[in-house]
Amino acid sequence: MTQHRITDDLEALLEVLPLNIRHAVEKANNSEKLLEIVIDLGRVPAARFVENEISLLEKEITRGEIDHITERIGDFDADNRAGMERTLHRISAIRNRRGVIVGLTCRVGRAVYGTVDIIQDIIESGKSVLILGRPGVGKTTLLREAARILAENKRVVIVDTSNEIGGDGDVPHPAVGRARRMQVSQPTQQHEVMIEAVENHNPEVIVIDEIGRELEALAARTIAERGVQLIGTAHGQTLDNLLLNPTLSDLVGGIEAVTLSDEEARRRGTQKTVLERRAPPTFDVVIEIQTRDRFAVHLDIIASVDSLLRGAPLPPEVRTRDAEGKIVIEKAAPVVKSKLEAKEVVKPARRGKQIPDQTTGQPAPVIEEQSQQSKQTPLITAALQTVRVFAYGVARNRLAQAAKRLGVPAVVVTDESEADVLVTLRTYYRNREQIVMDAEHRGMPIYVLRANTVAQVEQFLGDLYNLTEQQPPRDKLDGVREETQQAIAAVLNGERWVDLPPGPSLVRRLQHELARNAELVSHSYGKEPRRHVRIFRE
16 A cells, blocks of 8 residues: 655644744755754754754743744643644643743654554454554544544544644544544543443444553553453553563563472473463454554464463564555464473474464474474484584583583584584573574574573483483382482481482482472582482582
């Protein structure tokens, strides 16, 4: 779809400016990319464009020039915003401690038809959509266009807190089409107007701009539970930002610390206290506006949040608009499971196991040794094949030494394009480093280490070459528990330390856990296969 940019009567905004500032704006001759005009007492005025910012005058702003503007616009509301009737322009005020205006931000309001085409299928699907993005990136413009399109076939009500969506005055701007608009007398009452809109006006869609308070998040959840589609924006640029915001995290389900049972923690291979999603999310889809023509879309917010809390974020679907206006959709490619675990190295799929597809959350096809997928992403099973490993953040000398000590044919390469697998640290994986993301998109197996230690490097190579032992039988584990309890009793009765017999990593993990439950200290010593656990007091 070709975009048609409609500037909402820029002449009306220029008319309220002093003549010297108006002429300076006109002289810049870049009105299509003008975002806002900044006017502060005692400073030179500036014009902010999409790419840059320029000074309009060399002379500082006086009190008379600020008064000239405020006398020609509407009244300022409780949120220090004023508008101009039947336009989308917004003037925001900065006041001193006595309440006197000392600064103005004159935001140019535009209705841009055609911006929503990049996500129109999602908007029209009936799912509730939350839009994130930095200030000035076009969230409100997108919201206005979505309201207009949905209002052609549905009952749409806009909750317009600062008249930014529908414009100032009692008559909504034509850019919102047939959508109805409810104004909010005070910003703190937005949540009440949201509920009133549902109870009184029977909408099928509610459009909200800038959900920023806890009461508004609760009102949004109430509306969603009544079966009304929500289209809204919130403060934050990414899903990570939203989860870390205690006020707004409920919009995507919220997070809470959960204490697992010993058995469940062992099954997951994590610590006993983990973060999990608290409730179903209010919104079904989260869209991150990275630039005006590039969007990152989380189509399944439940899967995205759950994966993020487990330390293995799902890559979003990326939608871009090229120079010709064509929409290009890059769907997230299925990647080999790379799950961050608190105690153990992340392990790839074994032969014959199903792993979740990170795009859909559904089980992926079974990986067989001779399958086409295994040829593309080589997973080592029985034969000790030569594997080229690219270490990102992991000491290469330790990796080479561990490979030599274990007798496995792992070759450390310095170019990631030559590698068969990538090994990195948890910090780099959580930060979504570019090299790690590129490897994921290529479908390269990724191993994530908890720390840059010899033990973790050796365990990584054991997982890579399938050298890890199987789960010990139950009768052997019972013997290990009894033997460990005896060692614990001996230390509690005065022994300085007790060394337990050597055992595989699964046995040592159990021994460490029993010692920790008894409030004792335990360390592992030695090298495989003679590595053992010592229990002692602090």
